[in-house]
Amino acid sequence: MTLGTQDFAYLSDLIRKKSGISLSEDKMYLIESRLLPLARSHSLHNITELVNKVRGGDAGLVVELIEAMTTNETSFFRDMKPFQLFDNDVMPHIKAHNIDNNVRIWCAACSTGQEPYSLAMNINEKKIAYPGLSFDIQATDIDKKVLQKASEGIYSQFEIQRGLPITLLMKYFTQMQSYGEKWEMKEDLRKMVTFKYLNLLESYASMGKFDVIFCRNVLIYFEPETKSDILNRLADCLKPHGVLFLGSAETINDLTDKLTTFKDIRSIHCLKQPK
Numbered sequence: 159m160t161l162g163t164q165d166f167a168y169l170s171d172l173i174r175k176k177s178g179i180s181l182s183e184d185k186m187y188l189i190e191s192r193l194l195p196l197a198r199s200h201s202l203h204n205i206t207e208l209v210n211k212v213r214g215g216d217a218g219l220v221v222e223l224i225e226a227m228t229t230n231e232t233s234f235f236r237d238m239k240p241f242q243l244f245d246n247d248v249m250p251h252i253k254a255h256n257i258d259n260n261v262r263i264w265c266a267a268c269s270t271g272q273e274p275y276s277l278a279m280n281i282n283e284k285k286i287a288y289p290g291l292s293f294d295i296q297a298t299d300i301d302k303k304v305l306q307k308a309s310e311g312i313y314s315q316f317e318i319q320r321g322l323p324i325t326l327l328m329k330y331f332t333q334m335q336s337y338g339e340k341w342e343m344k345e346d347l348r349k350m351v352t353f354k355y356l357n358l359l360e361s362y363a364s365m366g367k368f369d370v371i372f373c374r375n376v377l378i379y380f381e382p383e384t385k386s387d388i389l390n391r392l393a394d395c396l397k398p399h400g401v402l403f404l405g406s407a408e409t410i411n412d413l414t415d416k417l418t419t420f421k422d423i424r425s426i427h428c429l430k431q432p433k
């Protein structure tokens with residue numbers, strides 16, 4: 159069954175307004191493949207019936223629809239380099255400039271938690287280099303299902319194999335006896351990260367100021383005006399010496415005047431200093 163033009167127009171508009179995710183017509187197949195199972199799970203025969211139910215004002219269904227359309231691809235130490243840069247370039251800078259001894263980190267589209275937990279492991283492994291510093295890691299996402307999984311800290315063998323070194327697996331996880339293929343994160347590490355719902359299109363007022371923000375592999379789904387708005391508001395959440403990590407395919411070019419490249423490292427940005 160193919161998605162009708164009117165249903166596509168209605169759905170793509172709804173998804174963009176609610177989440178920022180922009181879907182051009184060549185992504186029709188994505189809407190179909192993600193929303194048909196959702197329609198069926200509500201005993202609806204097709205996407206038109208789903209659209210009619212949403213038009214009828216079913217707010218819960220809109221939430222499920224947005225969650226179905228998010229792409230939650232992630233892995234431990236994804237791309238590796240940002241985590242090395244965090245240790246070798248960013249943390250010495252933060253240590254030199256942080257004035258309250260509390261390093262605040264925000265993973266602004268954390269998916270199932272591998273990114274903030276990778277940072278937590280990095281910090282734990284290097285804690286001897288950070289005497290007197292405490293760390294507060296906040297992790298947010300629009301998708302409550304992934305946040306639930308992230309806060310449980312339970313990962314499959316497949317998820318573990320993607321990027322987690324065996325030494326860190328042995329140190330920070332235990333194999334669950336009754337679920338042979340699953341690994342549970344130890345409580346000390348799990349408690350280092352606080353997960354909560356935040357839609358990047360909405361206010362960041364509850365978040366406060368940060369030394370480091372990771373906002374990786376989410377801006378790629380948005381239109382330039384949305385990227386620009388988000389980058390400007392993330393810049394406002396940085397402490398004066400704070401830095402922002404973007405994904406390797408993401409850039410600030412032509413999107414914000416508030417940020418500039420940190421130490422010529424393409425994926426890290428800091429506030430432009432007043433001239």
Ligand SMILES: C[S@@+](CC[C@H](N)C(=O)[O-])C[C@H]1O[C@@H](n2cnc3c(N)ncnc32)[C@H](O)[C@@H]1O
Nearest residue numbers: 177228231232267269300301357358374375376
């Ligand atoms: C591809 S994952 C990236 C995860 C992680 N940052 C990484 O790089 O591995 C993108 C995440 O962005 C989230 N997302 C999409 N739109 C969002 C929005 N408007 N506000 C907050 N999170 C959003 C999705 O739910 C998804 O978990």
